[in-house]
Amino acid sequence: MIKLSDTTKDLHTRYLTVMMGPSHPAMHGTVKMDVVLDGETLIDLDIDPGYLHRGFEKECEDHRWNQVVAYTDRLNYVSSIINNVAYIMAVEKLAGIDKKVPERALWLRMILSEVSRLTDHLTCLAAMCMEVGGFSAFLYFVKAREYFYEVLENVTGARVTYSWTRVGGVRWDAPEGTQNQILQAIKGARQVLKDVHGLISKNRVFLERTVKVGLISKEDAIAYGITGPFLRSTGVNYDVRKAHPYLFYNEMNFEVPLGVNGDNYDRYYVRMLEMEQSMRILEQALPRLPKGPVMIDDPKFKLPEKENVYNSIEGVINHVKLIFEDIYVPAGEVYSFVESPNGELGFYIVSKGGNKPWKCRVHPPCFPIMQSLPEILKGLMIADIIPTFGGVNMIGGEMDR
Amino acid sequence: MSQAVLDKLKQRFGEAVLETHNQFGNETALVKRESILEVMQFLKDEAGFEMLIDLGGVDHLPEKPRFEVVYHLKSLSRGYRVRIKVRLPEEDPVVDSMVPVWKGANWFERECFEFYGIKFKGHPDLRTLLLYPEFEGYPLRKDYPHKKRQPRLPLLKPETR
Numbered sequence: 395m396i397k398l399s400d401t402t403k404d405l406h407t408r409y410l411t412v413m414m415g416p417s418h419p420a421m422h423g424t425v426k427m428d429v430v431l432d433g434e435t436l437i438d439l440d441i442d443p444g445y446l447h448r449g450f451e452k453e454c455e456d457h458r459w460n461q462v463v464a465y466t467d468r469l470n471y472v473s474s475i476i477n478n479v480a481y482i483m484a485v486e487k488l489a490g491i492d493k494k495v496p497e498r499a500l501w502l503r504m505i506l507s508e509v510s511r512l513t514d515h516l517t518c519l520a521a522m523c524m525e526v527g528g529f530s531a532f533l534y535f536v537k538a539r540e541y542f543y544e545v546l547e548n549v550t551g552a553r554v555t556y557s558w559t560r561v562g563g564v565r566w567d568a569p570e571g572t573q574n575q576i577l578q579a580i581k582g583a584r585q586v587l588k589d590v591h592g593l594i595s596k597n598r599v600f601l602e603r604t605v606k607v608g609l610i611s612k613e614d615a616i617a618y619g620i621t622g623p624f625l626r627s628t629g630v631n632y633d634v635r636k637a638h639p640y641l642f643y644n645e646m647n648f649e650v651p652l653g654v655n656g657d658n659y660d661r662y663y664v665r666m667l668e669m670e671q672s673m674r675i676l677e678q679a680l681p682r683l684p685k686g687p688v689m690i691d692d693p694k695f696k697l698p699e700k701e702n703v704y705n706s707i708e709g710v711i712n713h714v715k716l717i718f719e720d721i722y723v724p725a726g727e728v729y730s731f732v733e734s735p736n737g738e739l740g741f742y743i744v745s746k747g748g749n750k751p752w753k754c755r756v757h758p759p760c761f762p763i764m765q766s767l768p769e770i771l772k773g774l775m776i777a778d779i780i781p782t783f784g785g786v787n788m789i790g791g792e793m794d795r
Numbered sequence: 796m797s798q799a800v801l802d803k804l805k806q807r808f809g810e811a812v813l814e815t816h817n818q819f820g821n822e823t824a825l826v827k828r829e830s831i832l833e834v835m836q837f838l839k840d841e842a843g844f845e846m847l848i849d850l851g852g853v854d855h856l857p858e859k860p861r862f863e864v865v866y867h868l869k870s871l872s873r874g875y876r877v878r879i880k881v882r883l884p885e886e887d888p889v890v891d892s893m894v895p896v897w898k899g900a901n902w903f904e905r906e907c908f909e910f911y912g913i914k915f916k917g918h919p920d921l922r923t924l925l926l927y928p929e930f931e932g933y934p935l936r937k938d939y940p941h942k943k944r945q946p947r948l949p950l951l952k953p954e955t956r
Contacts, residue, residue, distance in 0.1 A: 444925035451910075452934055456941045487819050616845045616871065619899035632871055728819045729849075729867055729878060742865065744853055757849040757867070765902040794925055 409437055412776075416445045420780050422521055423790030425764070427779070434775045439768040443793050450795035454754035458720035459485055459561055462754060467555040469756060470792040473514035475506045475546070476734045478559040481754075483640065484730035484741040485561050489723045491690060499563040499688040504641040505679050506549060506558070507732075508672045509576065512583065513542045514735035514787070515665045515672075522662065522784030523594055526603045531594050538586035541579035548575060561721055562690030573680045580673045587669060595663070604658035608770050608782035611656065618766040622737025622759050623668065624786065627653030627660035634733035646675045661785040695721055720749045736760050736787055758792040797822040797875040800842055808834060823878040831881050832891040835866070839896050844868040844877065847893060850903035852911040856937040861885040862913055866893070883913060892918040910935040 410431045415421035424445035430438035450469065454462050466477040486492040520535035543553055549568045550556040558565050594600050610620075612628045625632055633650045635643040651667035653660030689696045693712050702709030725747040731740035737759030744753040763786050771779060801815045801822050811830040816823050826834050838844045849867040862883040869876050883890055892915035893900035904915045905924040912933040915921060923930065929948055932939050 444923075444927075447925045449934065452939075452941060455937075617898050619847050619849075619897065621848075630871065637874060638876075726818055727821075727823075729821050730819075738848065740849055740867070742849065742851060742867070753853045755849075755851040755853075755865075757851075761902065762899050765899060 407432075414779070416442075420525060420783065423788050423793065425788065425790065425793070429776065429779070431776060434777070436771055436774055436776060436779070439771050441764055441767060443764065443790075446790035446794040448791075448795065450756065451754060454751050456750065458749045459723060459751065460720055462751065463559060464555070464557045467557055468791050469758070469795065470514070470734060470736070470739075470789045471554055472517045472789060473510035473735050474554065474556050475503075475510040475550075475558060476514075476732060476739065478556065479503045479507055480730065480732040480734070480739050481741050482559040482561060483732065484728050484743050485723060487728045487730055488726050488743060488745050489561060489695075489721070491562055491692070491695065494690055494692070495563055496687045496690065497684050498567075498686045500641055501679060501683045502549075502564055502568055502688065503559065504643070505576070505676060505683065506546065507641075508675050508679070509542050509545055509579075511672050511735045512669055513539050513546070515669050516542070516583075518735070518784070518787040519590075519662060519665055522658075522781060523590075523600070525780045525784050526600060528594055528597070528600060531590050534586050534590050534593070538583040541582045545572065545576050545579055548572060560689065560695075562692065562695035563688050567688045568683075573683065576676060576680060580676060583669070583673065587666065591666070595666070601659065603777075603781050604662060604785075606655065606657050606659075607774065607778050608658045608661075608785065609656055610766060610770050614766065614769065615656065619762040620737065620766060621762075622733070622735070623661055623664045624737065624763050626650065627664045628656035629654055634731060634738055638731070640732060642679070643675075646678050648672075648675050658781045658785045722747070722749055723751075731757070734759055736763070736789070736792070756792075756795060758795065760786060760788045760793050764788055764793060797877050800838075800875055800877050803842065804834065804838075807837065821878050822876070823880060825880045825882065828881050828883060828890055831879075832893075832896070834879065835893060835896050838868060838877070838879070842875075843870045843872050844875070845871055847897040847899050847903075848876075850893070850900055850907060852907045852913055852935070854911060854935065854937045859884070862888050862911060864890055864907065864913060888913045889916055890914075891916050894918055909933070912936065 412429045412431060413426060414429055415426040416424040426442040428440040429436060450465055453465055463478055466481045467474040469477045516535045516539040520532045524532035547553050549572060550558040550566060610628060612630055615625050615628050629652050631650055631652055636650055648671045651664050653664050697716055698709045698712045703713045723745045725745055727744045729740055729742045731738050739759055740757035742755040743751055746752045771782060801824055804824055805812050808830060811827045812824050813827060814825040846869040848869045851865050853863040853865060855861060860882040864881050866879040881890055892904055902924055904918055905921060907913050908921055909923045909926050910933060931945060
């Protein structure tokens, strides 16, 4: 940390206030930082988020249970599947059908969650590398991400906003050959990660920008309520998949990579290792993917077959009821959480017994991390904002809701 | 699993714990507003809840008291989770701030304040976070219409823009 020299007083210099953002190349996502500078040293920092606020929670209260799925896509739009899964798991718990969902749907949810985690980590690291000048690493990462996007596109029919889960199962079954496609994608991604390791992990320029920059202590990270790779980079072993296993994570064999220093480099490295673990999970899960239906066999939740809709009065009634009124969920409250690429993603849902949520609160994992940024960055140089902010992986849609 | 925490809370604070349940495995305690800070300090210092995971408001409009603030806590060392709730009346939606206990409560309380109009006593910097300071009303209250528009703000003078 550079201290103000005594000569500053004689020179009558003033602190300079710079507004970085909301539209600034380094502020991916829309966030404004009011930066107070002494030369290049950060004296003070005030973060002003909210430029992407769409009123997610208000909209949820006005939409029906299954319609909200489309809104959850737009929270963390780099790993939408995980948002879909987290929301739907919460609703299924409330509706009391979480034990009745077919196994194939659950396995598919887990597999695509891991694919999504890979795309998210790849995007985050790509942006982080590009912002510190490693453009070729960015291109490699995006190439690997493309492999996984193709998998997701193949299964869900969309590239970014999938809206793929439904209460009681998933919308589309995975087509033939998905397993092979994922294994091919893993093979390609492994090669890319090897290349990037060679390019970046021991690169002098990258090390200078990231090692011992943006330090956060274990105690601070816990006090701020930070979860995910940011917390694990400080050495705290907390991963929802291990601590509170959901889906079939307790049957999977994987490790939780931990950092030592809690600096930018550790965050980069934890993410790199986590991708390898995700690929391990995929390799174990794919052969175990069972055959069978992907939607619960309950007319209260499942749309009837088109054949029944056209040929029987019960089918028509069932169809119309589900389309016009949607499902009903008994009164209650639930907090259901999953491990999203940024940390713990939780949905706190209150139902008063109806076809709409009474309250649907999201706990966005990058919210507490952004909150801790001023403390991390004070005293550093202005250029240190860039890799630190890149390592946070702030997603505007999730942060501002 | 965290039932022991609820038992301990009831034993320690007696009447201050109004209600408990563990629907869907989420252990929940409804606490009197006056003793919330005391309860939280106890949970952090003695029960090992180092983390405040989430803080949010709920508006139960026709019911009384109307507002609810919901805290989700997590203990890393013991693996417990617990949900603490506190009810606030409409006329006087004030509750003690949790910033002295967990500094991570700061932004969550600012968010809760701007969306529900709940005031947090002892908060160091209670201003808007996601909305802008001129925003009229509290948008997540149930009596705020879903399609309501906000007035257009006057433009700043060119020299101060």
